[in-house]
Amino acid sequence: QYGIVRPKGYNVTFHTNPEMEKHHFGQTHPMKPWRLTLSKSLIMSYGMPFAMDNYISRAATFEELNTFHADDYLDYLGTVLPEPVPRDVESANPDLRFNLGGSDCPLFEGLYDYCSMSAGGSLDAARKICNREADIAISWGGGLHHAKKSEASGFCYINDIVLAILQLLRCYPRVLYIDIDVHHGDGVEEAFFSTDRVMTCSFHKHDPINFFPGTGALEDNGPKNEFNAGAHHAINVPLNDGITDEQYAYLFDSVIGKIVETFRPSAIALQCGADSLAGDRLGRFNLQVQGHGQCVEYCKKLGLPMILFGGGGYTPRNVARAWSWETAIALQCQEKIDPIIPAHAPWRDHFRQEELLPTLEQIVGEPRQNKNPQKRMNEIIQHVHEQLRFVQH
Ligand code: ZL4
Ligand code: CA
Ligand code: ZN
Secondary structure, three states: OOOOOOOOOOOEEEEEOOOHHHOOOOOOOOOOOHHHHHHHHHHHHOOHHHHOEEEEOOOOOHHHHOOOOOHHHHHHHHHOOOOOOOOOOHHHOOOOHHHOOOOOOOOOOOHHHHHHHHHHHHHHHHHHHHOOOOOEEEEOOOOOOOOEOOEOEOOEOOOHHHHHHHHHOOOOOOEEEEEOOOOOOHHHHHHOOOOOOEEEEEEEEOOOOOOOOOOOOOOOOOOOOOOOOOOOOEEEEEEOOOOOHHHHHHHHHHHHHHHHHHHOOOEEEEEOOHHHEOOOOOOOOOEOHHHHHHHHHHHHHOOOOEEEEOOOOOOHHHHHHHHHHHHHHHOOOHHHOOOEOOOOOOOHHHHOOOOOOOEOOOOOOOOOOOOOOHHHHHHHHHHHHHHHOOOOO
């Protein structure tokens, strides 16, 4: 009835858990799990679920989380209770165990369930890719790239991406991790720092002093010791405020193109953090839905098995726009998507701007001044190409 049909010759699986969306980090915290509800409802109103296999994901078990995270961290995460009165001020928390309970990673009701559900979706996605039951598997509730083995960080408690990649490594010799969230994918980079079976590549706003997490300089390419297998297997693309679709696509295509040529990945894990869009509450870039989606399109055309993860994204209606468009790209049904949001879509007024009709592509927000000179873009590409001369698979 919507005209969206299953793509010929390949399969897309979609992994969600509606229970996850009910959790709250706190009234004014920027991370709103409700953005997942909004995204899913927009995807549904376009009829996309008819063209893919939809799964309610299960919660990951302790043993599964334990394939990356430390026992004592997981034990603590499973037992800590929220404060009776949530404390929002940093100074009120002088010593945080495992960095839990501050304003970035607060303790909230059902925290452990929330984390294990996010990880469960990404693990289910990875298993579908391993079993060859999916060519593209989607886990918009995952993508929590900052979590460390024994530490919560930047709104992330469990690193579902690391868990999913560990699963992929059971069936695929080499995995390429790509991260288009506006923040550096430090947790994933660190987890695979010493292996040549995973190459990580993050595009991010980089400012060691004023922007979280401050890591991911151009020169950070893994271990400096040439005898360490992980040497040259971390690629970082540090950017400044206001980067445009055109510049981003130029960088993405030249960097990822060269990586694929030299590293020859057998599967791709793509973190699609939507905080790199213009108008994001925490972000600094000028990407449009079109430019963000172009990265997904580029990866899809490589024809490798792929997982799409969510991640950041703090202006919920823009998150829903981007992840709906990217679901359409996975289903190869872009031309069937009416840019005007369907009349029956719930929360349709959320997407309305002034007197205009609510659209999928047109995002809100003042454009930022572009502080990325073209000369710097070319320096970045040249540096990456030099690093990759050391990589031959
Ligand atoms: C907030 O309004 O830069 C948390 C966090 C809570 C509610 C009210 C508390 C007010 C912005 C951010 C005090 C907030 C102080 N509330 C936050 C160094 C910081 C210490 C914490 O997209 N303060 C830390 C993390 C980043 C820092 C970004 C991105 C995740 C991802 C993947 C994580 N942390 C300075 C900030 C607010 C808040 C308002 C906030 N925190 C913005 N940036 C950060 O990559 C999912
Ligand atoms: Ca990134
Ligand atoms: Zn982010």
